[in-house]
Amino acid sequence: MEMNIQLKSLADKINQLKSKIETEESTKHAFVLPFIHVLGYDAFNPLEVVPEFTADLGLKKGEKVDYAIFQNGEPIIIVECKSWKEKLTVHNSQLFRYFHVTKTRFALLTNGIHYQFFTDLDDQNKMDEKPFLEFDICNLKENTINEIAKFHKANFDVDNIVSNASSLKYIKEIKKLISSELESPSNDFTKLFAGKIYTGRLTEKVVDEFKDLVQKSVSQFINDKINDRLNAALTKETIKQQDEETITVEDDNKIITTEEELDGYRIVVAILRRKLPVSRIVYRDTQSYFGILLDDNNRKPLCRLHLNGGKKYLSLFNNNKTESKVSIASIDDIYQYENELLETVSLYETELNPV
Incomplete structure (x- = not known):
C-alpha cells in the first residue's frame, strides 16, 4: 500500500477515535505506533523499535524517551510523545538531553496528530530549537508526504535528509513571513512597492496609506491567479469532454x-x-x-x-x-x-x- 494511502487511512482512524482517547499511553498505541508502522518499522521488533529507551545522562540515570527507532544497531530517530490533547512544546523536552548522548541525527516530538522533526543544523550534536519539518497528519499536502517518505525504512539516508533539512527549515520560515506580510504588511514590505511607484517622499503617513493598497493589491493578484488556473482547468475539462464525445461510437x-x-x-x-x-x-x-x-x-x-x-x-x-x-x-x-x-x-x- 502506498504511503499516501496509509497516511490517509491513519488520519481517518484518528478522526474517528480521538474523542475516545484519554491518556498519553492510549495516544501512543492508537496513533504514534501506527505512524511508526507506516514508516516501515516493526513496533514489535526490539531490534527496530525500542520503547522506554534509556541512555546514561551524566549524573542522571534512568531517564527515558518514549521510543527509539534503530537501524543497524544504532538509534536513528528518538521519539517523545504527548497526549493528543496537549500542545507540543520543545522546552524542557528530554529530546534535548538525549540528542547529544546518542548517535541519532533526528528527534521527533508528537502528540499523534501534530509532528515535529528536529536535527542539528545550528550546532552539531545539539538539537535545534525549531523543527525543520512540521505537519498535521490529518491535513497533509503532497509535498509534505514526499518529505515523510524520506524517513521510511526503505528510503532512510541520513545525509540526504540532513542536506534537505536546511532548505525545509528556511522555506517554512519564509512561508510564515509571507503569511504575516499578507495579513499585515510591515513598513519594509510596503516601502518595497511604494518606493518604486510613488514619486514623492515616503513619509509615515504615505507608508500607512500604502499598507492598505499593498495588501489589497497582493490579495487581488493571488485571486486573479487562482481564477486563471480555475478557468484554464474548466476549459481543459470542456475540451476533454468534447473529445470524448467525438470518439463516442454512436449507434x-x-x-x-x-x-x-x-x-x-x-x-x-x-x-x-x-x-x-x-x-x-x-x-x-x-x-x-x-x-x-x-x-x-x-x-x-x-x-x-x-x-x-x-x-x-x-x-x-x-x-x-x-x-x-x-x-x-x-x-x-x-x-x-x-x-x-x-x-x-x-x-x-x-x-x-x-x-
Missing part, C-alpha cells in the same frame, strides 16, 4: 435526423453565412443533441439543438466555450439569438488571429 440505427432539425440547421446557416462560407458550417447529429460545428471540428461548436424532447432548447457557447441552454418555443426563436451566434464565430476568428 447509427438510433440516430434519426428529423426535418425539424434540418430546418433549424438551415436557420443557423442563414444567420452565420454573413460571416462564414456555408461549406464551413457542418452539422453532426447524435442521440442526445443535433450539433452544428465550425469546420466539422468538435472543438469548435457553434450551437446545439435539442428538439426531440418534450421541451425545445438551443445551446449557445460563451468565450470559455461553456455551454448554456435557452428554452425556445419553436425553431423560429433561433433568430432571436442571432447576435450570440455571430459572437461565437468571432471567438474562433480571434483564436486564429490573436491581436
